[in-house]
Amino acid sequence: MKTKRFSLRTLLLTAVLTVVLTAGVLLGAAWLLLGRAGVSMAETMVLINTLFVGEHDIQTATDQALDSLITGLGDRWSYYMDADSYQQQIQRRSNSYVGIGVTVTYLEEGVLHIEAVTAGGPAETAGLQAGEEITAVDGTALTAENISEATSLIQGEEGTQVTLTVRGTDGTEREVTVTRSQIDESPAEGELLSDGTGLVTIRNFNSRCAEDAIAAVDSLVEQGAQRLVFDVRNNGGGYVSELTDLLDHLLPEGTIFRQRSNFGWETTVTSDAQCVELPMAVLVNGNTYSAAEFFAAQLQEMDWGVIVGEPTFGKGFSQQTFPLASGGAVNLSTARYFTGEGVSLIGTGLTLDQEVALTEEQAAALSAGTLDPSEDPQLQAAIELLRETEEPS
Template sequence: MEEQQKKRRRFPGWAKIVIAVVLTLVLTLGAVAGAAVVVFGKDGIALMQGYLLAKFSFVETDADLSKAVDSALDGMVEGLGDRWSYYLDPESYQNTLQSRANNYVGIGVTVSYDREDGLLVQEVTEEGPAQQAGVKAGDVITHVDGTSVAGDARYEATDMIAGEEGTQVELTLLGEDGTTRTVTCTRQTLKSDSVSSKLLDNGVGYVRLDNFYSGAASSLSREVQSLMDQGATSLVLDVRSNPGGYVAELIAALDYLLPEGPVFTERPRWGKETVYESDASCVDLPMVVMVDANSYSAAELFAAQLRESVQAPIVGEVTSGKGYAQLTFPLVNGGGLGLSVSAYCTGGGHSLIGEGIQPDVELSLDDSGTDNQLQAAIDLLLK
C-alpha cells in the first residue's frame, strides 16, 4: 500500500492532464501532417518548406520574398508544360480583371503616330475626360505633363498618359488652326466596346470582334441588328487578332447567330462532357469569317462553328490551335493562377488542338496598304 501511494504521488492529477494534452497535441499534429502529405503530397510540402526556410534562415533578412514567390509560381506553371496556363502577379491580375470587363483607365482618346510632332488624336470618347477637357479629333498632343512627345518620344507617350484612376494629366495640344493650348484631364474608368461595325458597299455588313469578354455577345447582337436595319444583306465577321474570352460569351454569340443545333462541347477534368445547343432563332444572312495566326481560343471556335453549322467560309491564315479553357483562380497574395481545366471542341466534337483552323481561302495580308483579306471575304459574298 505504501509503495502504491508513492507511485501515485509521482503522477498527481494535474500531471495526468498535462500528459493527456501533450499526447493529444502530438496525435493531432501527426494526423494533420499525415493529412497534409495526402492533400499536398511531398512536392507541395517541399514548396512550403522552401518558403519557411527562406523566411527564417536566409541571411539577408530584408530579402523580397514576394518577388521570390512570384518567381516560384511562374516556375511552377512553366513546369506544367502547358503554354496556356499562367501566373499573374497582383498588379497584372488587377489589370487583367479590368481588361476582361472591357474597361480601362484613361482619358478616352484614340491616337495615331502619323505626325512627327506628337500624337494625332483620331477619336475622342463621348463624355470621357478628354472631351470634357476640350480635346478634339484633329488635335496633336505635343507635350504630356510638360514633356515633349515629338519624334521617337511619341511612341512612349501613351504610357505617359496612362495612370491610376482619379489622377490628372496635363496635355499640350496643337489645334488644327495652329494655336496651342493646355488642358488637364482626370483619368477615369471607361467602357471599351469589344464590337464595332460598318455597312460597306453592296449591302455587306462588316463586324469587328476584338474579344469575347464581358458584354461581347450583347454588343455583337446590337451591331448586327443595326447593320440589318441599315439594309445589310450579308456579313463579314472579323476575329483577326482576337485573343478569345469567356465561354459564356462565345456560346451566347453563337446562339444569336446560328440555327438550332449543337454549338460547343466542353470536356472538363472534373465532371461530364457538356454539349451546348443553340435555339431556332438565328441571323439568316450569308456570312464569311476572317481569322489570322493570332486568332485564339473562343475566336477559333467561333469561326469553326460558323463553318460547321452554316458552312460559312473562312478567310485568312491558319489559327493558333488552342483547345483548352482556363480558369483564373485568385490567390491570397493578390495574384491569380490561370490553369487549363477543360478541353473544348465544336458542337460536333471537333478539337482544334495543335491544328487550328485551315481557312477555305488561305491568304496573308500584303504590303499594298489595302486589306486584301477583307476584299477576299467580300468577293466570296458577292459571287
C-alpha cells in the same frame, strides 16, 4: 461514493492523441494535395521566414517563384500575375479601365510601339498616332530591362497626367502630356457597307461582347443587310459565356460547345432553334485566338459560315483565374474544349475556306483601325465568296 469517470492522465493522453492524429491527418491531406514538391516549397517558406538572416523582400521572391512555377508547366496559356497585373487584367476584361487609350506592343530595343489609338480617348486628344513609339515615361527612359514595367508607369489614377517621350514616324522626338481618364470600349460594332454587307467587328470576347455583337447583328438585319462578315482578326478571345451566347443567337439548334475537365467531366452547351438566316463569313489571322478562333470553327462546322484569312494557331485549352491571398492570381488551363461535334483545334487551327494574306502596310492599318473596307483584300474576298453561294434573286 461517486468516482470520476476519467482520470486526469486519461484526459491528457486523449488530448495528445487527438492532436497527433489531427496533425497526421492534416499532413497526410497536405501530402496528397501538394505532393512531395509542394510540401518542399512549403518547408522552404518556413525556413526563409524563421531562419534566413539576409535582407530580402519576401513578396518579390514569392512573385518570382510563382511565375517560374507556372512557366515551368510549359503551357503558354497559363501564367502568374502579381497584384498589380491582376488588377489590370480585371479592368481589361471589363472593357472599362483608367488609362490613356493606346494599344501597344513591346519592341526588343526597349520601346513601346503604338499599334492603335482609341477613338476619342486621351491619347488621340493629345495627338498620339498609331505607328509612333514611346521611348520614355515621365523622364524614365525605356530599355530592354525595364520595358515590362512600361505599361504600369503609364497607368495611374483618373485625372492625373503622364508625360511621354514619343518618336514620330519621321524619327523626330517630342514630349506629349496626356491626362488619364476612364475609357469604356465597345467590344463589338457593326457597319453596313454600300454593297449590302453587314460588317461586325469583334475586338474581344470579354464583358459585354455578346450584348454588343447581338445588338450590332440585329441592327444590320433591320437595315437590310444581305450578308454578314464577322471580323475577329487580332482578337485574343475572352469568356466562354460571351462566346456561347453569341453563337446561340446566330446558329440553329444543336450542340455548339463541349468542355472536358481534368477529371474527365464533360459539359455541353446547346443552341435553340432561333437563329439568324443570312450568309456569313469570318475573317481571321495569326492573332485570332481562343474564343475568337472557336467562333469561326463552330460557324463553319454547322455550315453557317465560311472562313477567310490567314492560318491560326490552334488553341484548345480553357483557363480559369484563381485569386491568391497575396493579391495576385494564377490563370491556369483547367479544361479542354471541343466543337459541337467533338473536334479539337489543337495542332491544326482552322481550316480556311480561302487563304488571303495582307501586306505589312495593310496589317499595320488593320491594327490601327484605319484599313478602308474597299482596300481590305480579306474582307473583299469574303464578300465575293458569299456572293458566289447566294441564290440569284
